[in-house]
Amino acid sequence: MFKIIAREEMAEGTVILNEIDAPLIARKAKPGQFVILKANETGERIPLTMADTNPEKGTLTVIYMVVGKSTALFRDLKVGEGYQDIIGPLGAATHLEKVGKVVCVGGGTGVAVLHPITRGLKEVGNDITCIIGSRTKDLLIMEDLMKAASHDLRVCTDDGSYGHHGFVTDVMKEVLEEGGVNLVVGIGPVPMMKAVCKITKEFNVKTVVSLNPIMVDGTGMCGGCRVTVGGKTRFACVDGPEFDGHEVDFDELMLRLQAYTEEEKKSYNEHCNLVKQ
Amino acid sequence: MAKKELIPRQPMPEQAPEVRSKNFEEVPTGQSPETAIREAERCLQCKKPVCVDGCPVGVDIPGFISLVKEGKFTAAISKVWEKNGLPAVCGRVCPQELQCEGKCIVGKKNEPVAIGNLERFVADYERMNKKASLPEKAAPTGKKIAVVGSGPSGLTVAGDLILKGHEVTLFEAFHKPGGVLVYGIPEFRLPKEIVFSEVAGLEKLGVKLECNAVVGRTISLDELFEEGYDAIYIGVGAGLPRFLNIPGENLIGILSANEYLTRSNLMKAYRYPEYDTPVIKGKNVITLGAGNVAMDSARTALRLGAETSRIVYRRSRDEVPARAAEVHHAEEEGVEFFFLTNPTKFLGNEKGRLTGMEGLKMELGEPDDSGRRRPIPIEGSEFELECDLAIIAVGAGANPLLTQSTEGLKLNKWEYIEADEKTGKTSKKGVWAGGDIVTGSATVILAMGAGRQAADSIHDYLTIGW
Numbered sequence: 019m020f021k022i023i024a025r026e027e028m029a030e031g032t033v034i035l036n037e038i039d040a041p042l043i044a045r046k047a048k049p050g051q052f053v054i055l056k057a058n059e060t061g062e063r064i065p066l067t068m069a070d071t072n073p074e075k076g077t078l079t080v081i082y083m084v085v086g087k088s089t090a091l092f093r094d095l096k097v098g099e100g101y102q103d104i105i106g107p108l109g110a111a112t113h114l115e116k117v118g119k120v121v122c123v124g125g126g127t128g129v130a131v132l133h134p135i136t137r138g139l140k141e142v143g144n145d146i147t148c149i150i151g152s153r154t155k156d157l158l159i160m161e162d163l164m165k166a167a168s169h170d171l172r173v174c175t176d177d178g179s180y181g182h183h184g185f186v187t188d189v190m191k192e193v194l195e196e197g198g199v200n201l202v203v204g205i206g207p208v209p210m211m212k213a214v215c216k217i218t219k220e221f222n223v224k225t226v227v228s229l230n231p232i233m234v235d236g237t238g239m240c241g242g243c244r245v246t247v248g249g250k251t252r253f254a255c256v257d258g259p260e261f262d263g264h265e266v267d268f269d270e271l272m273l274r275l276q277a278y279t280e281e282e283k284k285s286y287n288e289h290c291n292l293v294k295q
Numbered sequence: 296m297a298k299k300e301l302i303p304r305q306p307m308p309e310q311a312p313e314v315r316s317k318n319f320e321e322v323p324t325g326q327s328p329e330t331a332i333r334e335a336e337r338c339l340q341c342k343k344p345v346c347v348d349g350c351p352v353g354v355d356i357p358g359f360i361s362l363v364k365e366g367k368f369t370a371a372i373s374k375v376w377e378k379n380g381l382p383a384v385c386g387r388v389c390p391q392e393l394q395c396e397g398k399c400i401v402g403k404k405n406e407p408v409a410i411g412n413l414e415r416f417v418a419d420y421e422r423m424n425k426k427a428s429l430p431e432k433a434a435p436t437g438k439k440i441a442v443v444g445s446g447p448s449g450l451t452v453a454g455d456l457i458l459k460g461h462e463v464t465l466f467e468a469f470h471k472p473g474g475v476l477v478y479g480i481p482e483f484r485l486p487k488e489i490v491f492s493e494v495a496g497l498e499k500l501g502v503k504l505e506c507n508a509v510v511g512r513t514i515s516l517d518e519l520f521e522e523g524y525d526a527i528y529i530g531v532g533a534g535l536p537r538f539l540n541i542p543g544e545n546l547i548g549i550l551s552a553n554e555y556l557t558r559s560n561l562m563k564a565y566r567y568p569e570y571d572t573p574v575i576k577g578k579n580v581i582t583l584g585a586g587n588v589a590m591d592s593a594r595t596a597l598r599l600g601a602e603t604s605r606i607v608y609r610r611s612r613d614e615v616p617a618r619a620a621e622v623h624h625a626e627e628e629g630v631e632f633f634f635l636t637n638p639t640k641f642l643g644n645e646k647g648r649l650t651g652m653e654g655l656k657m658e659l660g661e662p663d664d665s666g667r668r669r670p671i672p673i674e675g676s677e678f679e680l681e682c683d684l685a686i687i688a689v690g691a692g693a694n695p696l697l698t699q700s701t702e703g704l705k706l707n708k709w710e711y712i713e714a715d716e717k718t719g720k721t722s723k724k725g726v727w728a729g730g731d732i733v734t735g736s737a738t739v740i741l742a743m744g745a746g747r748q749a750a751d752s753i754h755d756y757l758t759i760g761w
C-alpha cells in the first residue's frame with residue numbers, strides 16, 4: 019500500500035491534495051510526469067500529474083479535482099490510509115531549457131499540473147510570467163506556490179471576485195502584446211487550452227500544452243490515450259502528455275473524453291447514494 | 296486375432312453455446328478421471344514418440360500419459376513438470392493441432408490423442424488435491440536475478456532459477472502478474488485463478504514479486520545492476536497495439552484489442568459497476584483480424600451483450616491463424632465471419648461515435664513473402680457494415696518503452712530485441728531476453744521454451760562464467 023501522509027482540501031473541498039509515500043517513484047520523477055493510481059481492488063486506474071515530489075522524504079504530491087466516482091473514492095481516503103497501487107513516473111518529462119521570457123497559463127486544477135513545470139522553467143533561468151485563474155475566488159488554488167515559482171504572478175476570476183475580472187486568455191493577450199515572449203505553457207480544461215493556442219498562434223509564439231485523454235495502462239500498450247497531433251496519431255502516455263499546442267486536434271480530444279460519460283454519471287450517482295446512506 | 300476395438304477420442308464436456316455465450320465461466324468444464332484414463336488408453340506408447348518432437352519444450356508425453364492410464368495422476372503431473380511449469384495453462388491454450396497432437400501417430404487415421412486435455416486434467420487434478428511434493432531447491436548460490444515481465448516467459452525463468460538456488464525478483468509493470476495470461480486471454484478460456492495459483496506457487500518457493508514496477512521508468516536496467524543484481528532477463532512481451540491507419544480510426548468506439556481485453560479481463564469491466572472500470576458494450580460489433588486475440592475479442596463482445604459479433608479478415612479461411620478450437624467455439628456461439636474483406640474507412644456521427652465501417656471485397660492473388668496468397672481488392676466491391684464498436688486485432692509490435700531507455704541493447708529492424716537463438720543472450724552484458732519481445736507475437740509455450748533456455752544459460756553464466 020502507498021500511504022497518504024498528508025492531506026489538504028482546497029477550493030471548498032472540490033480539490034484535494036494528497037502527499038503520498040512512494041520513495042521509488044519520488045526518486046525518479048521529473049517535472050511534467052504523471053502517475054497512475056488505483057484506490058483498491060475494484061478501482062479504476064486513474065492518471066494524475068505529480069504536482070510536487072520530495073526525493074529525500076520519499077514522497078510525491080497529487081492534487082486533483084473531484085469529478086467522478088474514482089476521484090470521489092480518492093477524496094474519502096484519510097491520512098494513514100492509502101492507495102493499493104501507484105505506477106510511475108510515466109510520460110515524457112518537460113523539456114526544460116532557457117529560452118528567455120515564458121508565460122505560464124493555468125486554469126482550474128491545471129494549475130497543479132503547471133506548478134512543477136513553472137518551477138523547473140524558472141530554475142533553468144527563464145523569466146516567468148504566470149497567469150492563473152478560476153471561476154471565483156474560493157476556487158483558486160496554489161496562489162502562494164505559483165507566486166514563488168514565477169517572477170510575476172497575475173490572477174483572474176471569471177466573476178471578478180478576485181484579481182483581474184475575466185479569463186486567463188484576456189490577460190495572456192495583454193502580456194503577448196507587450197512582446198518579447200518566447201514560449202507559452204498553457205494547462206487547464208481542454209476548451210481553455212484550445213483558446214490559449216488560438217491566440218498564441220496569432221502571435222506566432224510556440225505553445226506547449228499538457229493533454230489529459232482517458233488512459234488505462236500508461237505505458238503505450240493499449241492506445242486508448244491516442245490523440246491527433248500534427249495530423250498523426252500519438253499516444254499521450256508515452257509521446258506526451260505535453261505536445262505542441264498548435265498541432266493538437268482539441269476537438270477530437272474533447273469528443274474522446276466523452277467516451278464513457280453515461281457510465282461515469284451512473285457510477286458517480288450510485289457512489290454518492292451509497293455514501294449518503 | 297480379433298482386431299482391438301478402437302476407442303474414440305473422449306469428448307471434453309462443454310457449456311452449451313447458447314448458455315456460455317452469456318457468461319464468463321470457462322467453456323470446457325473438464326474431464327472426469329474415468330474419461331481421462333480412457334483417453335490415455337488411446338495412446339500407443341510409441342517407441343519413437345513423434346508427438347514429443349511437436350512440443351516446443353519436449354514434454355515426455357507417452358511417459359505422463361502412461362501414468363494417467365494407471366490412474367497415477369500425481370506422478371503424472373510430476374512428469375509433466377519436468378519440462379513444463381505451467382501445464383494447466385498450456386493444456387488450455389497451446390495450439391495442439393499444430394504441435395504435439397498435430398504429430399501424433401494416431402491422428403494419421405483417426406483423431407489424435409487429446410494430449411492437451413490430458414495435460415489440463417493432471418494439472419487441474421493436482422491443483423484440487425495438492426498431493427505432489429514441491430520440487431527441491433538447490434543450495435543458495437548468493438546470486439540475484441531480476442526478471443522483467445511476469446508473462447509465461449518470465450514466470451518460467453523465475454521458476455527455473457529459484458530452483459537452482461538463486462534469488463529471483465519478478466518486476467511487473469501492471470498491478471497484477473501473469474502478462475497476457477491475465478490481461479489478454481479471457482476468463483472463459485483461462486480462469487485467472489489458475490494463473491494466480493501458479494504465481495503463488497513461485498512465491499512459496501521464494502520468488503519475490505514487485506508489481507507496479509515499470510522497468511525503464513520506475514527503475515532502469517543499469518540501476519538494477521547497481522542494486523546488486525547479477526543477471527537480468529527481459530520478457531516484456533510485444534505490448535504495442537497495431538492500428539489500421541485508415542480514416543476515422545480515432546472515433547469513440549474503436550479500441551485496440553489490447554485496450555478492450557485489458558478493460559474487460561484485467562480491470563474486470565464485465566463486472567461493472569461492481570468494478571469501476573467501464574468498457575464500451577457494442578450492439579453491433581466488428582473485430583478486425585482472425586488470430587486468437589480476435590477470437591477472444593469477438594467472443595467477449597457476445598458475452599457483454601452484443602446482438603451481432605462479426606470477424607472481418609482480409610485473407611481466407613485457410614489462413615486463419617487462431618487455434619482451431621477457438622474458431623470452432625466462436626462459430627458455435629454465433630460469431631459471423633467475413634473473409635476476404637478489407638476495411639477501408641470508419642464512419643461516425645456528430646458526437647464522434649462510430650456508426651459503421653466501409654470495406655472492400657478481396658480475391659487471392661500470388662503468394663507473398665510468407666508463402667500465403669496475397670489478397671488483392673476487387674474493384675467496385677465497396678460495401679458498408681453498421682457497427683458501434685470495432686476492435687482492432689491485427690497484431691502487435693515491440694513496445695519501445697524499455698528498449699529505448701536502455702543503452703547497449705541491440706534491436707532488429709522491427710525493434711524487437713536481438714537475442715541468441717540458443718541461449719537468449721543479448722548484446723548487453725548480463726542481460727538475456729526471450730518470448731514475444733524477441734520473436735514477435737508467438738505462443739505461450741514458445742515464450743516458455745525461450746525462458747527455459749535462457750534460465751539454463753543464466754545459470755551457467757552465474758556458476759561457471761560465460
Ligand SMILES: Cc1cc2nc3c(=O)[nH]c(=O)nc-3n(C[C@H](O)[C@H](O)[C@H](O)COP(=O)(O)OP(=O)(O)OC[C@H]3O[C@@H](n4cnc5c(N)ncnc54)[C@H](O)[C@@H]3O)c2cc1C
Nearest residue numbers: 065066067082083086087088089127230231232233275282
Ligand atoms: C496525464 C494526465 C494527468 C492528469 N493530471 C491531473 C491532475 O493533476 N489533477 C486532476 O484533477 N486531474 C488530472 N487528470 C484528469 C484525471 O485523470 C481525471 O479527472 C480522472 O480520471 C477522473 O476520474 P473520475 O472517475 O473521478 O471521473 P469520471 O466520472 O470517470 O470522469 C470524469 C472525466 O474524467 C475523464 N476520465 C475518466 N477516466 C479517465 C482516465 N482513466 N484517464 C483520464 N481521464 C479520465 C473523463 O473523460 C471525464 O470527462 C489527468 C489526466 C491525465 C491523462
Ligand SMILES: Cc1cc2nc3c(=O)[nH]c(=O)nc-3n(C[C@H](O)[C@H](O)[C@H](O)COP(=O)(O)OP(=O)(O)OC[C@H]3O[C@@H](n4cnc5c(N)ncnc54)[C@H](O)[C@@H]3O)c2cc1C
Nearest residue numbers: 444446447448468474475479510532587730731737738739
Ligand atoms: C488475447 C490473446 C490471446 C492469446 N491466445 C493464445 C493462445 O490461445 N495460445 C497461445 O499459445 N498463445 C496465445 N497468445 C499469445 C501468447 O499469450 C503470448 O505469445 C505470450 O503471452 C508471450 O509471453 P511473454 O512472456 O513473452 O509476454 P507477455 O505475456 O506479453 O508478458 C509480458 C509482461 O511484461 C510486462 N511488461 C511489459 N513492459 C514492462 C516493463 N517495462 N517493466 C515491467 N514489466 C513490463 C507486461 O505488463 C506483461 O505482464 C495470445 C495473446 C493474446 C494477446
Ligand code: SF4
Nearest residue numbers: 350354385389394395
Ligand atoms: S506443452 Fe503444449 S505442445 Fe507441449 S505437450 Fe503440452 S499442450 Fe502439447
Ligand code: SF4
Nearest residue numbers: 338339341346399400
Ligand atoms: S504419438 Fe500419439 S500415440 Fe504415440 S506416444 Fe505420442 S501421443 Fe501416444
Ligand code: FES
Nearest residue numbers: 236238240241255
Ligand atoms: S494509456 Fe494505454 S497506450 Fe497510453
